[in-house]
Amino acid sequence: MNAEFSFSTSYGKLRIPVYRVYASPLRGVTPISESQFVRRENILFAYEVDVEVLGENFLPAYTHGDNTNVVATDSMKNFVLRQALAFEGSTLEEFLHVLGQRFLSTYAQMERIRLSARELAFAQVAVPEQGVGIFVESHLLFRRSHSDYAVAMLSFERDQDGAVVVADHRCGHVGMELFKVTGSSFSHFVRDQYTTLPERIDRPLFVFLDAYWKYQDSATLLDPEHTQYVPAEQVCDLLQVVFHEFVSESIQHLVHEMGNRLLARFPQLAEVSFEAQNRTRDQIAASTNDERVKVYSDPFSAYGVIRLTISRQG
Numbered sequence: 001m002n003a004e005f006s007f008s009t010s011y012g013k014l015r016i017p018v019y020r021v022y023a024s025p026l027r028g029v030t031p032i033s034e035s036q037f038v039r040r041e042n043i044l045f046a047y048e049v050d051v052e053v054l055g056e057n058f059l060p061a062y063t064h065g066d067n068t069n070v071v072a073t074d075s076m077k078n079f080v081l082r083q084a085l086a087f088e089g090s091t092l093e094e095f096l097h098v099l100g101q102r103f104l105s106t107y108a109q110m111e112r113i114r115l116s117a118r119e120l121a122f123a124q125v126a127v128p129e130q131g132v133g134i135f136v137e138s139h140l141l142f143r144r145s146h147s148d149y150a151v152a153m154l155s156f157e158r159d160q161d162g163a164v165v166v167a168d169h170r171c172g173h174v175g176m177e178l179f180k181v182t183g184s185s186f187s188h189f190v191r192d193q194y195t196t197l198p199e200r201i202d203r204p205l206f207v208f209l210d211a212y213w214k215y216q217d218s219a220t221l222l223d224p225e226h227t228q229y230v231p232a233e234q235v236c237d238l239l240q241v242v243f244h245e246f247v248s249e250s251i252q253h254l255v256h257e258m259g260n261r262l263l264a265r266f267p268q269l270a271e272v273s274f275e276a277q278n279r280t281r282d283q284i285a286a287s288t289n290d291e292r293v294k295v296y297s298d299p300f301s302a303y304g305v306i307r308l309t310i311s312r313q314g
């Protein structure tokens, strides 16, 4: 090997689609006042999983074409799908935990592994209950939704005794697109020769929002009782309630309030973070009869981005 260079490698399989039907329902979560969510049926448990294997043991494959230690990424895909059939848990993070534990205990040459996944979101279709005239959620038919979805990442390594441990984790919900028609402002910002943006005491605030959270202890995240599990549905509902209630001075102000409310509601979380895109539309016309009635259209295609991470001290 060339002594002048150091190497860092990873390899794996991305976007392994997993459609498991009749997984265990998620029960036992603690209700919160901002959300109606209390359980997830998991009749269709659908996710797309990324496997990334890290460590030095695969270097000979790069430097000498020596594949003796290489687990084919095709085998990784099969491994994930087989584990999906055997999976007895009910959350995405539990699924990634089982996968991480099993990968590292099956393949000694894997030093570390990072597993990420995205929800393939499906909603239960509303169908009329026979003869009653009220609608209920179908337990058979699901409609694919291409809007916001849950994500998770868990990484694993071995401790001194060789036991597989969770090294890092991050949960999230991404792709929310929220439009608040009134009750947001952006004013008193720097005005100089580059400023064309008018002061807005009331603007129609349209944000694309990604939210992420970490637990103080990954054991809480993975506790099979789920009493301290933070479902992405509750996080979304809470964020929506904050957006609905809070009259913000900016997106910075809004995400700060969202972060504070999340950390207050869920003491089991250590950190929350946001990426918000400003997609506010330009006002084109306003009614002279009713001051609430206005027309907006697309703005200049560039958009502002606001990021925030809030961590508990100590």
Ligand SMILES: O=c1[nH]c(=O)c2[nH]c(=O)[nH]c2[nH]1
Residues within 6 Å of the ligand: 186, 197, 249, 250, 251, 252, 278, 304
């Ligand atoms: O909420 C906002 N924050 C900004 O920093 C900003 N900058 C801008 O042009 N519009 C907005 N809106």
